[in-house]
Amino acid sequence: xxxxxxxxxxxxxxxxxxxxxxxxxxxxxxxxxxxxxxxxxxxxxxxxxxxxxxxxxxxxxxxxxxxxxxxxxxxxxxxxxxxxxxxxxxxxxxxxxxxxxxxxxxxxxxxxxxxxxxxxxxxxxxxxxxxxxxxxxxxxxxxxxxxxxxxxxxxxxxxxxxxxxxxxxxxxxxxxxxxxxxxxxxxxxxxxxxxxxxxxxxxxxxxxxxxxxxxx
Amino acid sequence: xxxxxxxxxxxxxxxxxxxxxxxxxxxxxxxxxxxxxxxxxxxxxxxxxxxxxxxxxxxxxxxxxxxxxxxxxxxxxxxxxxxxxxxxxxxxxxxxxxxxxxxxxxxxxxxxxxxxxxxxxxxxxxxxxxxxxxxxxxxxxxxxxxxxxxxxxxxxxxxxxxxxxxxxxxxxxxxxxxxxxxxxxxxxxxxxxxxxxxxxxxxxx
Numbered sequence: 001x002x003x004x005x006x007x008x009x010x011x012x013x014x015x016x017x018x019x020x021x022x023x024x025x026x027x028x029x030x031x032x033x034x035x036x037x038x039x040x041x042x043x044x045x046x047x048x049x050x051x052x053x054x055x056x057x058x059x060x061x062x063x064x065x066x067x068x069x070x071x072x073x074x075x076x077x078x079x080x081x082x083x084x085x086x087x088x089x090x091x092x093x094x095x096x097x098x099x100x101x102x103x104x105x106x107x108x109x110x111x112x113x114x115x116x117x118x119x120x121x122x123x124x125x126x127x128x129x130x131x132x133x134x135x136x137x138x139x140x141x142x143x144x145x146x147x148x149x150x151x152x153x154x155x156x157x158x159x160x161x162x163x164x165x166x167x168x169x170x171x172x173x174x175x176x177x178x179x180x181x182x183x184x185x186x187x188x189x190x191x192x193x194x195x196x197x198x199x200x201x202x203x204x205x206x207x208x209x210x211x212x213x214x215x216x
Numbered sequence: 217x218x219x220x221x222x223x224x225x226x227x228x229x230x231x232x233x234x235x236x237x238x239x240x241x242x243x244x245x246x247x248x249x250x251x252x253x254x255x256x257x258x259x260x261x262x263x264x265x266x267x268x269x270x271x272x273x274x275x276x277x278x279x280x281x282x283x284x285x286x287x288x289x290x291x292x293x294x295x296x297x298x299x300x301x302x303x304x305x306x307x308x309x310x311x312x313x314x315x316x317x318x319x320x321x322x323x324x325x326x327x328x329x330x331x332x333x334x335x336x337x338x339x340x341x342x343x344x345x346x347x348x349x350x351x352x353x354x355x356x357x358x359x360x361x362x363x364x365x366x367x368x369x370x371x372x373x374x375x376x377x378x379x380x381x382x383x384x385x386x387x388x389x390x391x392x393x394x395x396x397x398x399x400x401x402x403x404x405x406x407x408x409x410x411x412x413x414x415x416x417x418x419x420x421x
Binding site for chain 2: 065066067069070076080081085086087088089090091092093095096099116117118120121122123126128129130151152153155156157158159162163164210212213
């Protein structure tokens with residue numbers, strides 16, 4: 001279900017995304033046309049949610065750190081209207097999981113940054129176990145999405161932006177099945193994390209290896 | 217937020233700290249210069265010399281190989297202590313976030329920041345922001361560690377949350393330092409290796 005505000009911001013922010021980056025998108029056909037799904041992505045920049053959500057035709061409820069909602073009145077008004085789910089990072093947050101599961105029950109998409117935060121160094125970090133558990137509990141198709149180039153455009157350690165080429169790649173949906181019990185989820189945790197990591201790395205492709213300069 | 221938050225220590229010679237401003241850092245010891253330009257990180261081995269593309273992942277890996285934040289925190293006698301000035305705030309409440317009458321989640325409200333000092337040693341973290349905003353907690357009693365671009369949050373016992381916004385230090389240095397000290401404390405206590413630091417500290421067994 002697409003709300004009016006969400007539809008409005010998707011169009012408006014897509015144009016802002018085009019101003020901020022030179023964005024290429026591939027694999028959009030992998031996003032299910034209907035029914036619930038989970039979209040998992042790497043997270044290198046504050047630009048990621050803007051580019052992923054505006055290039056996805058379905059409504060995606062993305063987890064966002066709760067402190068962003070409290071940053072100022074504008075964010076507090078804006079974030080719920082773009083379907084952001086506040087997630088407290090300093091404790092296990094069952095309410096954010098409930099909100100996500102409700103969105104899936106309604107047939108919407110839910111977006112998860114598996115690393116739980118923006119990468120400092122632009123490389124894929126370890127995945128949060130709670131995110132994998134949610135995927136295993138939900139049992140819906142999981143669409144991997146890799147965004148490259150946003151780290152060069154705007155990494156987390158600077159306020160300055162650079163307009164660079166960004167590539168958003170959606171991959172084929174993965175199916176993990178429903179794991180009803182905690183025991184089943186725990187035993188499937190590591191294999192699922194490995195599969196998701198491989199899917200994201202495959203979308204990322206080879207990154208050129210840069211030898212450390214020696215001055216020779 | 218600046219490049220020095222990422223590159224707080226020289227990736228070339230290990231000198232700590234780096235000097236820096238905005239999107240550039242330089243080492244007073246070996247003279248390398250790193251700057252962000254055209255969206256890339258460029259390194260010069262000497263000022264004005266040829267520039268090389270380097271990746272942030274390489275910088276971080278080399279900083280870790282030099283010992284990360286531990287070397288500077290270690291004294292000559294082998295004890296460990298490190299401190300920094302910070303604006304320190306505590307969680308005062310949580311507010312519900314609703315949209316169209318439906319609860320979506322909760323957001324923490326932090327109290328007004330007070331100037332203070334945070335100090336760590338091998339076993340404890342000490343917070344001093346004056347008056348009742350002072351305390352000391354064992355690393356083993358911390359609930360979670362999480363860093364944002366400009367601050368570090370620690371979950372304390374009794375459902376307390378404290379946030380440090382460092383005045384002249386790197387949140388990434390502090391995140392790495394806290395994680396290493398907590399991992400070390402858990403291993404010394406025989407509790408196993410820490411595999412996750414947020415939303416709660418989890419060990420491998």
